[in-house]
Amino acid sequence: MRTLYASADILKLIRDGQAVTRSELMDQTGLSRTTIGTRLAELSKRGLISESGSAASTGGRPSGLLAFNAGAGVILTIDGGATRSSLAVSDLAGESLSERSALRAIETGPEATLAWATSELDAMLDALGRTREDVWAVGVGLPGSVDAAGRPVSPQLMPGWDGYPVGDRLRDHFGVDVLVDNDVNVMALGEARQHDPKEQIVVVKAGTGVGLAYVAEGVVLRGAQHAAGEIGHTQVPGHEHIECSCGKRGCLQAVAGGQRMADRLTAAGIPCANTAEVATLARGGVPEAIAMVREAGHAIGFVLATVVNILNPSRLVVGGDLTDARDFLLSALRETVYREANTLATSELEIARARAGARAGIIGTTTMALEHALDA
Structure with a gap:
């Protein structure tokens, strides 16, 4: 097991409820109070945690209760299928805030498909009272092979998509990191979480x-x-x-x-x-x-x-x-x-x-983008 030094590791302990006070974090990680304080300050600056109230004291100075702020931002998801595509906006706990689905043939090409997706996601953000400034990452699942750079490679079910820079196109629009993978990989990630x-x-x-x-x-x-x-x-x-x-x-x-x-x-x-x-x-x-x-x-x-x-x-x-x-x-x-x-x-x-049924793609694609955003 690797030593828990990074802020992302501290955040995971708080998110999972394994440690909700500074003292518990020190016990779990073996880090000093000063180091814990530094990590928490980094997370607080990003709006990811809050500290309020106090835990039951066992002697000495009461320890404040730490809580994960799931509303600090949102994750956008595009789960593209050969004949149907689904979109979602989720909070930083992975909870869905809004979803839409439509029968759309992926073979209409990348420009038409992504123009539709960005327009719909913008409208979903607006309906939630959010803006692109609140977006932390975008996850995309596509029905074909995708290389490490997020470009479809000779996809049989996606004519016109070969080599298209999906990530770059969406990054230009939303201004955040974009994670692209094939639909079965993201479905598997969603299923694995069950x-x-x-x-x-x-x-x-x-x-x-x-x-x-x-x-x-x-x-x-x-x-x-x-x-x-x-x-x-x-x-x-x-x-x-x-x-x-x-x-x-x-x-x-x-x-x-x-x-x-x-x-x-x-x-x-x-x-x-x-x-x-x-x-x-x-x-x-x-x-x-x-x-x-x-x-x-x-x-x-x-x-x-x-x-x-x-x-x-x-x-x-x-x-x-x-x-x-x-x-x-x-x-x-x-x-x-x-x-x-x-x-x-x-x-x-x-x-x-x-187990995740029809939502496995949405869950997995959201998870992929969320884990990247919180580990950044």
Whole structure:
């Protein structure tokens, strides 16, 4: 465990309620009263803490009670999906103050999408009596690969976004740091906050596309090029008849991606516009939709079996619109993972729906930006 010297570490102790007086901070950290005083002065100057009243005295000078000021600023969140985008304004405790969601195709391009997002966020701030001066950081989740600089890289579901400086565009508008990551990574971060922080969790998103993220002890492992978890173009045996947009055949995304499934249902004479409608049709008992969702579950499970063998997670969490198709997806996925993966690796593996549900992206993106802002 690293020594708690930084102001951010002191703030975390106060936020979590582990230490609410100077004496308790000294006991927890081993720092001197003078050093504690310096750290608290830094936090107070930023408006992050207040000190009032007094704790029960055990002798000597009464110690003031320290409190985290969640209203010192706000965090803005853009959770962009292939067909739907959500926006949020949250306080510094991560509590949502305002949220909006709209059906918007990400393929309209970065300029139109970000112009809409900034306009809506400005309006949300105004409705809350806040301004851009109150914004501490912006978090963005996007449905595609994102490099370390926050630029989309060859995103299959985001034509026109390749290399676009998303962070720079938003930084110019709001004047604060902007954190950009792919939607599955931020969803995983949001989901991880619902579980024991020591767990190792694989989070899968089954929506318009298919992707995964790996969280170990609360940290998303993104890989050397931030490309970890890009499983969409892994080939699944027995599906060579399905051509993928990348030019290969049998890719997981072509087999189990919600939009491709919707297209195949429509071609079969069953009108279906998107992933959510695939799930609705399956819930409604349409045999073709049920069969297709189960086929997707088996395909995803086949790829995940290898992931489980390599990473040996304690929990496998599945989210995304396809999980709304009753238990058709999850039952097929579980069956295949337990059949194909190493017996020891699955002996205590729990496979379940995402606890955070549809808000996992908002929660994770907010968390990403919030942790950056408070650690600054």
